[in-house]
Amino acid sequence: MSDLKRGLSEAVAAAFAAAGLPAELGRVTPSDRPDLADFQCNGALAAAKTARRDPREIAAGVTATLAADPRLSVVEIAGLGFINMRVSDTALSERANEIAADPRLGAAVVETTRRILVDYAGPNVAKPMHVGHLRSSIIGEAIKRIYRFRGDIVVGDAHFGDWGYQMGLLIGAVMDENPFVKALMDQLNSRAAPITSEEEKTAFAALQDRVSLDDLDRLYPEAAAKGKAEIEYRERARRLTAELQSKTPGYHLLWRHFARVTKVALERDFHSLGVDFDLWKGESDVDDLIAPMVKDLDDKGLLVDDQGARIIRVARQGDKRDLPPLLVVSSEGSAMYGTTDLATVLDREKSFDPDHVLYVVDQRQADHFEVVFRAAYLAGYAPEGSLEHIGFGTMNGIDGKPFKTREGGVLKLNDLIEMTRTKARERLREADLGAELDPDAFDDTAHKVAVAALKFADLQNFRGTSYVFDLDRFSSFEGKTGPYLLYQAVRVKSLLRKAQGEGVKPGPITVADPAERDLVLLLDAFDQALTDAYEKRAPHFVAEHAFKLAQAFSRFYAACPILSAEPTLRSSRLALADTTLRQLEQALDLLGITAPARM
Incomplete structure (x- = not known):
């Protein structure tokens, strides 16, 4: 079952072909003047330039062929050679009954089903979602639903930010503010034996009463600012990040507490918006892939030493803008934001084997994703062109600036x-x-x-x-x-x-x-x-x-x-x-x- 525009396009294309002209000139569009016609075709004007003929003469030949089409009650030439078409009441009635009887209400499915992964939302553990997460959630959910309705096999992934430098900042900030947490971390980190499930339960209960999501939300901006201003504070946060990623017992348990209290708020907000995910993975889920991935990148000759760090150069000859390299391993030995993104590409290829991955993320991240995608293609972790950044603009207040509270803060x-x-x-x-x-x-x-x-x-x-x-x-x-x-x-x-x-x-x-x-x-x-x-x-x-x-x-x-x-x-x-x-x-x-x- 075909819609009227597509069906008429085929008929007009055949009419152009019968006149010895390219069939693609028969493209039909809804009329610019619905008071005069339902559909129109402007192909005769384009044909006139190449065939060096009067466009009205060309249009006359096409309309003569179309006059026999029972779907059309009127076919006429307007202006310099526009072809106007009016659909008959009988054809419209038939089409209306087709749509009424169709469970898909006139919507076709794709000819070739693809495996699509949509990466959207991207909230961070230990921080409540704010209005900046709204667009990725809304747009990503709609894209997922549209692709799935069209017949593709689609998986939506929330992809949490839960494993980077911000975690080291927060672990340090929480210990600075709460001596009990600092003492608990020291105790757990000094243990020779693994933490038992009963000890875990006791530790989580103690943290539940002492570290809330509101605390984390309050502490993070202070810690981030301090990390920018003070070298020693920043270096400590990086060391804590590396220790977390090495699964130091106390820090790993504290991080899991961060994730627990955050998930409650995330599920509430996503449910309120009617947003759901098939996968609730985060950066931490690919941690075990990073070490072998780094070795593989090294074996392939892609890693370059740079001031104590290890990078992949992705710039290409002819680039119109300078793209930085991908920082894979920091000078402190920790994995970076781009490292986990690259490992996520690898994980998705192994676990889902997508034909295409859509990253629904703020347009301001375009360069970051271009760097990651190029690195993935160089490493052979994804087919060229299979990774796509779906950027979007900002949601602004009536003052034209990014939406904030009356006090000027970010609105939750x-x-x-x-x-x-x-x-x-x-x-x-x-x-x-x-x-x-x-x-x-x-x-x-x-x-x-x-x-x-x-x-x-x-x-x-x-x-x-x-x-x-x-x-x-x-x-x-x-x-x-x-x-x-x-x-x-x-x-x-x-x-x-x-x-x-x-x-x-x-x-x-x-x-x-x-x-x-x-x-x-x-x-x-x-x-x-x-x-x-x-x-x-x-x-x-x-x-x-x-x-x-x-x-x-x-x-x-x-x-x-x-x-x-x-x-x-x-x-x-x-x-x-x-x-x-x-x-x-x-x-x-x-x-x-x-x-x-x-x-």
Whole structure:
């Protein structure tokens, strides 16, 4: 089953080929003037340049061939040689019924299934998530869902930052502040025998009462600043990092405590956003691979000694910008951020064998990933071109600067989620929505509205651009917002419940009214939106489709009476409404948004 644009493109391409012209000139696109046509082809103008013929003459030959196509009610030439096409009501009706009967609602699957790994979120152990993690979580989740819906085998990996220099900083800072922790570390580190499970349990219980995530969040900025300012402090943090990576008993147990208290907050925040992962791996999971990997890199002649450190030079002749080498082993002997990223590439090749890995990470990390990818290709750890950085811009406040608290600090993600929930409750009450819901159902609806506001505010933009997050605007039930889409979905659900109560059932769809035509053309465009989102790794194509579909339904609802229409028309329009709801909810689900049953 093919959408109208693809089917017409094949027909127009054949018409160009029959005229002795390149078939690729027959590319069909939605019309720039929907008041004049549904689709258009501009190939005659391009053909005229190479064939040195009048474009209208070329267009006339193509339209003569297309005139016999039963899907088209009008084929005409406009301007210098544009070919305008209007689809017949019969063809639109057939297409609408195909979509209605299709479990995938008109969406095709990929011809060749691939194994895809999506690396997104990237939170750090010992630090609560902040708004800087929002975009990677939202965009990565949408990309994972879109790729999976298109038929690929997809795995999502959270990939925690849990094994680097920041851990050494925190271990030192916690011991400096808490003499009990320092004494416990000294005791555990001096043991000759391994720590027993009972001793572990006792130590974890003691740490639970003395070191919280709030403590870690407070201590880290202080320790990071001190590490930059004081050489001795920085050197101690590096030594502690190396000892942690050598699994010194006390430091390793303290690090595991950091991971435990962090995971509670991470699971809460990710669950609130409707984000889930197949893998919850971190940098520490590849620690055992690093030593043999370093030896392998050395054996391959890729490692270069540089001031006590060991590096891989990745610069290529013709580079337009200077790329630094990959620092594999520091002068203190510890693995670095790039080292664990390189080992992660190797681990994924061995454990999952992906055809492609997508790293959904801030655009500012582009050079880092280019360095890691080049090193991976040089080492033969991944096929050339199989690693791709999916960068994105920043989420800014209404002042145009990266989103912060009123005090100027970084806003915690949980605080943003709760702030948006509060605003959603206000908006529902202002709009007199949800008044008949019990308190639990009202809160559930408010949460869905909040998530829709957060996610759609982000996903309606091309991921590479920065955007301004305006909570008042994005939480509105009017305009291009997530709550508006939910309202339209709930409106259809209410209509369907009322129809069911009256014993009215959907029937075959017959298209006649202009508003019906517009709605079916939007339903038909779903597959193209998915294709664009898939090929360009850009969920905003699906977000844009969802918004246009909701708008088209609103116009249809206003122009075409449904339950008051005569029986055949009533069943047809009810089926069209039902199909619209199913496709809209499918598009929303791909964005990680769920519509409530009622408002």
